[in-house]
Amino acid sequence: MKKFLLTVTAAVAMQSAFAQTSAITNAIMFQQKGTLDKAKSEIDKAVTNEKTKDNAKAWFYKGVIYQDLAGHPIYGKTVNAAEVSRQAYEAFEKVPALESTAKKKEFTQQAKERQEALQSNLYAFALNEGVEHYNNKKFAEAQKAYLEAVKLKPQDTTAYIYAAYAAAGNEDYASAKKMYNQLVEKNMASPTVYSQLLYIASNVEKNDQETLAVLEKARKAYPENKNFMLQELDLFIKAGKGEESMAKLDAAIKADPTNANLYTVKGNLLERVNKADEALASYKKAAELDPSNFDAQFNMGVYYFNKGANMNNKANKMSYAEFQKSGKALQAEAKKQFSQAVPYFENALKLQPKDRNTVQSLLKAYTALDRQADAKRMDTLLQTL
Numbered sequence: 001m002k003k004f005l006l007t008v009t010a011a012v013a014m015q016s017a018f019a020q021t022s023a024i025t026n027a028i029m030f031q032q033k034g035t036l037d038k039a040k041s042e043i044d045k046a047v048t049n050e051k052t053k054d055n056a057k058a059w060f061y062k063g064v065i066y067q068d069l070a071g072h073p074i075y076g077k078t079v080n081a082a083e084v085s086r087q088a089y090e091a092f093e094k095v096p097a098l099e100s101t102a103k104k105k106e107f108t109q110q111a112k113e114r115q116e117a118l119q120s121n122l123y124a125f126a127l128n129e130g131v132e133h134y135n136n137k138k139f140a141e142a143q144k145a146y147l148e149a150v151k152l153k154p155q156d157t158t159a160y161i162y163a164a165y166a167a168a169g170n171e172d173y174a175s176a177k178k179m180y181n182q183l184v185e186k187n188m189a190s191p192t193v194y195s196q197l198l199y200i201a202s203n204v205e206k207n208d209q210e211t212l213a214v215l216e217k218a219r220k221a222y223p224e225n226k227n228f229m230l231q232e233l234d235l236f237i238k239a240g241k242g243e244e245s246m247a248k249l250d251a252a253i254k255a256d257p258t259n260a261n262l263y264t265v266k267g268n269l270l271e272r273v274n275k276a277d278e279a280l281a282s283y284k285k286a287a288e289l290d291p292s293n294f295d296a297q298f299n300m301g302v303y304y305f306n307k308g309a310n311m312n313n314k315a316n317k318m319s320y321a322e323f324q325k326s327g328k329a330l331q332a333e334a335k336k337q338f339s340q341a342v343p344y345f346e347n348a349l350k351l352q353p354k355d356r357n358t359v360q361s362l363l364k365a366y367t368a369l370d371r372q373a374d375a376k377r378m379d380t381l382l383q384t385l
Contacts, residue, residue: 056107085122092114123149161180264295284300308337342369
């Protein structure tokens with residue numbers, strides 16, 4: 001009797017084991033036939049069954065079936081492609097660990113290859129999800145999606161930057177700063193990244209010391225960036241170190257006398273300390289060294305335009321007797337200044353045809369010179385920008 005009971009028990013155990021593994025077999029069979037809904041149903045049973053939940057083959061085929069579902073022209077419409085792709089990725093991710101002690105690693109390599117193939121799709125899904133949430137001002141959800149993209153492609157800067165934008169949109173500047181700093185640490189920070197860090201340090205944290213520290217890194221990474229030069233010099237001026245900042249700039253010019261950017265920055269600095277004529281000389285030197293230097297061309301135009309505008313303002317404030325005596329001559333001189341401004345603004349527009357400030361400046365200059373056709377042309381161009 002005991003022997004009979006043992007035999008019955010063994011038979012039941014064998015039947016149970018067969019039933020458990022048959023779910024995997026059935027799933028593979030349905031997958032091969034293309035009936036993916038049935039394949040999914042069977043493989044879901046296999047990976048949740050106590051006896052097969054740690055079976056590498058089960059998880060591998062869950063990944064295969066879910067991957068097939070996501071890309072299928074018919075079944076793909078019945079599922080969330082992003083979600084089933086993510087589950088496929090996670091299924092493949094489990095396989096190497098489940099086969100780590102096996103003598104024959106039957107599915108590990110295939111799982112890794114399929115996981116890599118899924119990475120780009122999942123990255124795109126996560127990025128698009130983040131964009132959708134961001135556009136709907138759901139910044140926390142957007143940040144979560146972008147961080148998922150970061151995990152999938154840690155070498156790509158786009159997701160880091162978008163995650164930081166989303167954090168800033170949620171006024172979580174600490175998280176935004178953390179994301180930007182990760183790019184700095186990886187030597188993957190663009191000028192935009194440094195500019196955002198500067199904004200946080202200067203405008204959010206209002207920390208001049210931190211701002212200067214960020215600027216030092218930015219200047220080291222992008223020594224030719226004019227904006228970083230100017231911001232650094234601004235900090236010196238705010239700290240009452242105007243002479244020190246000028247000395248620092250002159251030393252840089254002495255070391256690199258053919259660098260047009262340095263002369264442009266010097267011109268900006270001289271303007272800030274109300275030395276317009278000296279600023280003009282710096283801009284002229286910059287344009288001489290590099291005629292394609294936009295800032296030099298534009299700022300020379302601004303110099304002459306402002307000179308003319310000041311003369312007009314002075315004439316407009318004269319009494320009738322004063323105007324009769326010298327007002328018309330002053331207005332005529334103002335027009336000469338406007339005429340001098342125009343070629344520089346036109347050069348600047350050739351260099352940057354879509355710059356609104358240049359178009360607006362030309363519109364004002366042409367109007368002041370009664371060049372109505374040119375003014376209308378600039379007004380029309382302005383409407384397109």
